[in-house]
Each structure stands twice: as C-alpha cells, then as structure tokens.
Amino acid sequence: MPLTDTEIIHMLGGVTSVARMLEIKPPSVHAWLQDGIPETRLRELAAQIEIKSGGRFTRRERWPEKFAFYWPELAAPVQPTQQPTPKGAAHV
Numbered sequence: 001m002p003l004t005d006t007e008i009i010h011m012l013g014g015v016t017s018v019a020r021m022l023e024i025k026p027p028s029v030h031a032w033l034q035d036g037i038p039e040t041r042l043r044e045l046a047a048q049i050e051i052k053s054g055g056r057f058t059r060r061e062r063w064p065e066k067f068a069f070y071w072p073e074l075a076a077p078v079q080p081t082q083q084p085t086p087k088g089a090a091h092v
Contacts, residue, residue: 003049003057005037011052012045021045043070 003011009032012018019026022044032038037045042062049057059074060067068075 003053006033008037008042008045008049008057009033012048018045021048 009015009018009029012021015026015029015033019029022029022041032041042049046057046059046062050059059071063070
C-alpha cells in the first residue's frame with residue numbers, strides 16, 4: 001500500500017523539517033497535509049523518502065516511465081570495473 005502524503009511528511013520529521021529540507025516556509029508544507037505534496041516537491045524529497053520508508057516507497061516504482069529521465073545515474077546498468085593486473089602477474 002502506498003504511503004500517504006501525510007505519512008511521508010511525518011516520516012520525514014514533520015512539517016518544519018520538510019520545510020527546512022526544501023528551504024520553504026512551514027505553512028506551504030502544512031497545506032500539503034490537505035492538498036497533497038506537489039509532484040515536483042515529491043521528486044525533490046524522493047531519495048529521502050526512499051531511505052526512510054524501508055522500501056515502502058521507491059523512485060523506480062513511483063515513476064517507472066520517467067525514472068531514467070530523472071535519475072539517469074541510477075538507471076544505467078552498473079558496469080563491473082576491472083582491477084589492474086599486478087606487475088609480473090599473468091594475464092588471463
């Protein structure tokens with residue numbers, strides 16, 4: 001079950017805490033308890049929500065079509081790095 005906007009705000013430490021994170025005034029965040037968190041602000045908070053929700057919220061699930069657009073560094077497949085071969089070691 002998805003988190004409600006009220007649950008998100010409380011999970012992130014409450015109205016004042018969220019306002020500080022976003023560098024806005026608390027009354028703006030307080031209004032979201034009734035009106036919902038605007039999509040652009042939700043994206044700004046998304047990483048923190050993902051960390052603090054314990055898997056209940058993920059950016060990939062919330063924005064499946066736009067995940068790679070918003071977070072390309074997370075969407076790219078991870079390429080294994082090659083360790084340099086020590087001098088004198090045989091190449092395999």
